[in-house]
Amino acid sequence: MKLLTWPTQFLEFLGGARDHPPAGFPALYHPWFWGIWWGALSLLIYVFCGQSSKFIYIDF
Amino acid sequence: MQGKLLSTRRQFFAALLVCLAILAAGNLVVQRLTAHTVSRRLVADARAASSAQIIALGNSLMRSGFVPEAFAPPVPPQEQSPAFNLAMGASTPVEQLLLLRAGLGSFSKPRLLLYGFYDFQLTEAVTLSNADLIGNHDILYYQESRFARRYFSMTPYESAAFEATRRLPMLAERGAVWAKVELLRRYLGGQGVPAEARNPFGRVADFTLLEAKSREEFERHCAVASQAELNAAVAEIIREAQERGMQVVFIVMPLPPRHVETFYDTPAWKAYQRHIEQLLAAQNVAYLDASRWIPDGSKFGDALHLTPQGAEEFSRPLGARCSNPGNLSACSSTEK
Numbered sequence: 001m002k003l004l005t006w007p008t009q010f011l012e013f014l015g016g017a018r019d020h021p022p023a024g025f026p027a028l029y030h031p032w033f034w035g036i037w038w039g040a041l042s043l044l045i046y047v048f049c050g051q052s053s054k055f056i057y058i059d060f
Numbered sequence: 061m062q063g064k065l066l067s068t069r070r071q072f073f074a075a076l077l078v079c080l081a082i083l084a085a086g087n088l089v090v091q092r093l094t095a096h097t098v099s100r101r102l103v104a105d106a107r108a109a110s111s112a113q114i115i116a117l118g119n120s121l122m123r124s125g126f127v128p129e130a131f132a133p134p135v136p137p138q139e140q141s142p143a144f145n146l147a148m149g150a151s152t153p154v155e156q157l158l159l160l161r162a163g164l165g166s167f168s169k170p171r172l173l174l175y176g177f178y179d180f181q182l183t184e185a186v187t188l189s190n191a192d193l194i195g196n197h198d199i200l201y202y203q204e205s206r207f208a209r210r211y212f213s214m215t216p217y218e219s220a221a222f223e224a225t226r227r228l229p230m231l232a233e234r235g236a237v238w239a240k241v242e243l244l245r246r247y248l249g250g251q252g253v254p255a256e257a258r259n260p261f262g263r264v265a266d267f268t269l270l271e272a273k274s275r276e277e278f279e280r281h282c283a284v285a286s287q288a289e290l291n292a293a294v295a296e297i298i299r300e301a302q303e304r305g306m307q308v309v310f311i312v313m314p315l316p317p318r319h320v321e322t323f324y325d326t327p328a329w330k331a332y333q334r335h336i337e338q339l340l341a342a343q344n345v346a347y348l349d350a351s352r353w354i355p356d357g358s359k360f361g362d363a364l365h366l367t368p369q370g371a372e373e374f375s376r377p378l379g380a381r382c383s384n385p386g387n388l389s390a391c392s393s394t395e396k
Contacts, residue, residue, distance in 0.1 A: 036078060043082065048241060
């Protein structure tokens, strides 16, 4: 179970559920990391936020 | 530790800048990948078809139903047909007006406009929200968008969003990205279950959604529409075509026997037909009812569209009647 503790805390920190990161995280305090992180998340949201009900795909 | 966790203002803006740079890169990628969407290809084709004389315009029914080579075989055979299919699937009269204007800018001798429609496309006011503007509607964002805005209504909020959206390819062309994701969803969702019926246009069942839910609902719609004028975009299509010296023929497109029997074999539809026939006659526009021309249901790929074979069977007799713009007497006979 301990094996899962660090990834869990890591994901909770990324998601904002924890204020403190797990040990071994300091390198990621660089603002570039957070810029890339939120940029990538925004792109993912953009790609997958399309409507799916009654979506008629027409390509002609 | 606490001090390290608190982002300084400088760090925050640096992160924001990187985030915006990634989004700007995404914007460029989407712009490049959507340079050849259906509507853009059609606009480019229209600009290249300078010798076209007979123009077919309308939505997917005309797109799938009109075969220029069957309508007006080219002479000699290796030449291009004088007819050109400018119709676009999933379009309203506003997009069709934009396509016509793009074409009229390049056609050197346009003589005849064939406008295909079904149900209430001529009289229904075009009201759109930004959520509707995906797929082929993307033309509204980039092709004479200020001009196009005169022909469809939006709330002030939606109108402001439209102005912002049309300036960002990532937003304006979002439908092209979502369509790819939708195909992936369908592929994954279709694993291990019987395949859904499909044709070249998409899922067959989807097009049933475009029909009225019942005959009663359709008849109520007929009663309201029988009091309406031609919508502004349709009136402008007629005006601009006639200004260029074109003859104009409006055609009720062939529909499957089920659609005809359920909706068109009603007094309400006949009254609506008389109404639009009068409106069109007042504009010196011919009217042709071809809704019953293809009585064989197997010539339709779904609830609305002709198969390629059905399209040939529709286009050939249409050409026999209408391919001579100098004599359209056979092209304006109403069949009821």
